[in-house]
Amino acid sequence: MEKLKQNKIWITIVIIGIIVIAILLAMLHQQKQNSPEAQSSSYASSVKASSASTSIQDQNTEKAYAKKAAKMKGHVLARGADYAFFTKWSFDEFKAYLDKWADNYAKLGQKEKYSATLDFGTSVATKNSDYDTKPLDSIYDAVKAGKYKDLGYYDTVKDFNKQHSAFDPDDIK
Template sequence: MMDKLKQNKIWLTVVAFGVLIVIILLMMLNQQKQNSPAAQESSYSSSVKASSSSEVDQDKANEKAYAKKAATMKGHVLGISEPLYTKWSKDDFRKWAKEYSALTDSDKHKASSNFGTTQTISNDEIDIRPLSNYADAVTNNDFESISYFETVKEFNKKHPAINPDDIK
């Protein structure tokens, strides 16, 4: 009888350890499943959607704030490589274009202008296109192609995502 009890005890211990090992293996398998790329993909995509939605909302809020700010700001804007304040009006550009067009080719190669901003554009011995492009656009009353805006508000309508405070 004692032998049978010992065998049953050993048998119960082996079964208990077996069940315990199976439970541990199932838990490890479940953990691996949660860390799989497929499981993380849905978490990642929902995170991206939330982030994107938040960015869109922030962008809209910024654009409203920029529009409000731009409406109160004074000055003309010229977007050469970056938006710059200019002291020049359309009439100043027209006067410059007329004077530039009257220059000889030799003088055009030496010409430069800052257009009332802090940045200077110059032609060189080889290329007169930089200033000639401006002169042609102004002569054709195409101020949009040189990114000239009479007001900061007008600039903001064309570029709502740019903070008017960043205009130099």
């Protein structure tokens, strides 16, 4: 009877030991899965999938913008990467106005140049006093060099969209 009791104790100890070892192995396995090395491949694959998804979404958006732009009419003046305006001028009117403006601008004194403005036939004027810079000087230089297209003029919304495919044509003011 005594021997049977000792065997039960030993069997219980062995079973408890096996359970403890199994729990420790499970914890080790879980810790290994949470390690940066194990997660880096998972992260890399999710970034790749996200990038591909974003790329496809961007392409679809650009196609939609191109369709919209093809239907819209008007001349566009891009002012920086984030702003575009409809202008009432054709390119010839744009060029003639800028030539006349440049001749008048050259005659202005330093104080007058500082407060000068240019609206490009849009609803918004460009001023030298903005942000304490002189953007009209660079416009004047471009006009004198004959680089009218460098000033952001586009004959059609479709032409504008070819250069700025990620810009929603509905955001042109």
